[in-house]
Amino acid sequence: MKIMAIAALAALGATAIAVQAKPAPAPASAGPSAAQLVAARQAAMAMSATSVNMLKGGSANGMPLKSLAFPANSLAKWAVAMPAMFANSTKGQPSRARPEVWTNKADFAAKADAMAQATKALAAAAAAEDKDAFASALASTGAACKGCHDSYQAPPPPKPAG
Numbered sequence: 001m002k003i004m005a006i007a008a009l010a011a012l013g014a015t016a017i018a019v020q021a022k023p024a025p026a027p028a029s030a031g032p033s034a035a036q037l038v039a040a041r042q043a044a045m046a047m048s049a050t051s052v053n054m055l056k057g058g059s060a061n062g063m064p065l066k067s068l069a070f071p072a073n074s075l076a077k078w079a080v081a082m083p084a085m086f087a088n089s090t091k092g093q094p095s096r097a098r099p100e101v102w103t104n105k106a107d108f109a110a111k112a113d114a115m116a117q118a119t120k121a122l123a124a125a126a127a128a129e130d131k132d133a134f135a136s137a138l139a140s141t142g143a144a145c146k147g148c149h150d151s152y153q154a155p156p157p158p159k160p161a162g
C-alpha cells in the first residue's frame, strides 16, 4: 500500500515537472482550426440526437421528469453556443451545412434560438413534473431541430454502391 502511494506521488511529481518544462502554449488567438470547429459541431449535433432520444424514451417509460431536466438544459446550452460553431472560417469545409447558413445568418441564429427556447421550456416542465408542458415542449424541440435542418442541413451524401 505504502509503496503504491509513494509510486503515485512520484508519478505526480514527474507530471508536475513535465508540465512546467512544456514550451509556452500557442497564443489563445490561434483558436481551433476550421476543421476542428466542424468536428466539434457535428459531435454536438450527434449528441443532441442522443439526448432527444433519451428524453423521448425516458418520458414514454415513466421516468421521473425531474431527472430529465439536465439533458434538456444541456440542449439549451448547446443551442446558445451553436451559431459560433458555424464561424465564417468553416464555410468552405467539407460538411453538410448549406451555404445559406452564411448568407442568412440572422435567420440561422433565430432558428438556434427557437431550439434554446423550446429546450428551456422542456427543462422547466421537467423540473415542475408537468407532463403536459413536457410533451408540448418536446414537440417544439423536435420542430426546432427539423425547422433548421429543412433550410440549412444538406442531405447525406449517397452511399457508395454495392
Ligand code: HEC
Pocket (backbone or CB within 6 Å): 038, 041, 042, 043, 045, 046, 048, 049, 050, 052, 075, 082, 095, 096, 097, 098, 101, 108, 109, 111, 112, 115, 141, 142, 144, 145, 146, 148, 149, 152, 153, 154
Ligand atoms: C440552427 C440550426 C440547427 C438546429 C436548431 C439543429 N441543427 Fe442539427 N444540424 C444543423 C446543420 C447545419 C447540420 C450540418 C452540420 C455539419 O455537417 O457540419 C446539422 C447536423 C446534425 C446532425 C448530423 C451530425 C453528424 O454526425 O454529422 C444531427 C444528428 C443533428 N444535426 C441533430 C440535431 C438535433 C437532434 C437537433 C435538435 C435538438 C438539431 N440538430 C438542431 C443545424 C441545426
